[in-house]
Amino acid sequence: MEVLGVTFLCLAAAFGLLVLVIGAFLLRRYHLNRALGTFDASIRLPTSGWRVGVCRYTDKHLEWLSLLSLSPLPRHRFLRSSLEVEGWRPATESERVRIQPGAIVVQLVHDGEPLDLAMKFDVYAGLSSWIEAGPVIGIGTWR
Template structure:
């Protein structure tokens, strides 16, 4: 092999891995959005950082899946019966650049901890309806 053969093969392999990874991100994103009960929602993490993701409604759980990850597992799972909807508000000046445009900030309480989700108003309406329609506490007792 000549002097350029090995670097070219290594560079082509790295480029192939980058393209494959981007394709996997795209397929994962399509699969997340095609499933019923999913909405785009950013979450406020430690240090008041916002991370983009997708919320998925399950029968008894609300799952939040990172957008920029290849893992099929949710990054955060909240039991439906332990979620308390505090309300909603408009993003502050500092949040406007960190959340999607046109979002409302949904304030939740989960096991005594505050959780902030940024989502479109229609998704907020769906979330509040899903929480109100669910069981409260034990099986057979409704809100």
């Protein structure tokens, strides 16, 4: 086989692989958007900067999945009964370039550790209601 044919086959294989990876990312994003109880939210932990992702409600946990990953497993899981809402604030100028447009920064505490989630205000209303609507600790199915 001549050199031009081998080069063409290598480029075609690389292009095909690139199309498959992009397709997998788009399919995952579509699936996450259609799932019940999901919303776009960037996260900032004390040890890192802002990362873009999607949060998902479950019965006992708030799960955060990275948008730049193909893994179906959440990168962070926060126990609902251990989450406390400290409040919210508008995003600063430097934060606006790292989070979605029009988002607010929600300040949470999970087991004594602070964390920030950036989300739309209407999503914040749902999140705070979800956290506050859980059963009282020690009663129901928390533990």
